[in-house]
Amino acid sequence: MTTTLTARWAVLDIEGTLTATSQVHVVLYDYARPRLGPWIEEHPGDPEVTAAVTQVRHVARLPESASTEEVVEVLHGWMDEDRKAAPLKTLQGLIWQRGYASGELITEFFPDVAPAVRAWRGAGVRLAVFSSGSVAGQVASFSRTTDGDVTSLFEAHFDTVNAGPKREKSSYRAIASVLDVPSAEVVFFSDVPAELDAAAADGWQTVGLARDGEPYGDADFGAHAKIRSFGEVAVVPL
Structure with a gap:
């Protein structure tokens, strides 16, 4: 069963969400x-x-x-x-x-990632990233992936320098301000419950990634929506 969410922006974490934790660690x-x-x-x-x-x-x-x-x-x-x-x-x-x-490094996405984000972008949803890795590192990692160069799909990149810590509400407020939309019109995808808590505190929609074999695969996501693959959710624009 596929859950459909409505949002202007989808903001995505990277480690444990788009790629395996081992890709970074x-x-x-x-x-x-x-x-x-x-x-x-x-x-x-x-x-x-x-x-x-x-x-x-x-x-x-x-x-x-x-x-x-x-x-x-x-x-x-x-x-x-x-x-x-x-x-x-x-x-x-x-x-x-x-x-x-x-060409010494290539980012390996989970197989469900590229089809989903391309579908959301094609439908008119705008895409951004919020990761603890630097913006320069994010852009570089998206330039050479197992699914090609996907940099053109993402319009904004945020890290702990230009947004703030990922477990603080103020960081999500700052991102929503830059994106120039009400917080309720943004959906955040992450594998870390504490990050989802911070986003929800600012009024964001939230979805937890409970991927098999990942550190937070068996975590308690509380009231947050929980999926094991992007194939379980669709995001459509307002």
């Missing part, structure tokens, strides 16, 4: 880990890189004279903790961007 993390140090060393004049390194030193309370090796040690620790630290996400995103451009 294994494939992407393993790609970025050995490249963090060399990337910092090779881009001493890049303001985005230097700003990220300065943030790492500040958050970790390292001295300004801390070496690249000390900075990388902090970054690796954050990766081990799966910490959603903005400077880490920035550096990872830049590294992944190059990986996708070179």
Whole structure:
């Protein structure tokens, strides 16, 4: 049975929703880990890189004279903790961007993803992404997927830098403001109940992805609609 939702915008999480968690925690993390140090060393004049390194030193309370090796040690620790630290996400995103451009990285979507989002977009629903991964990383990952380049399907990208933490109501208020629609006209898809709670607190429609084998596959989604595949839901425009 297919549930039909009506919305102007569908906003989608990535990890555990569009892709397997292992796509990030294994494939992407393993790609970025050995490249963090060399990337910092090779881009001493890049303001985005230097700003990220300065943030790492500040958050970790390292001295300004801390070496690249000390900075990388902090970054690796954050990766081990799966910490959603903005400077880490920035550096990872830049590294992944190059990986996708070179063809070394390819995003593998769940098989139900591309047909669904293409159908929703074709019907007139506008699409956006809200992920803890940087906007640069999001766009790069969508440029080379097992279903081709899907960047043109998505009109807006949000991360924890330009929107805020994913488990806070204020972040969803900020996104709805940028999208310029009432919160009730946005539907958010995520595999994390706490993120859905925050979106619902701002008046968004919410749908939980309980995918088999994923960390939140057996989670309690409470009052949120719950599906195991995008094949179980249709989104049509207002």
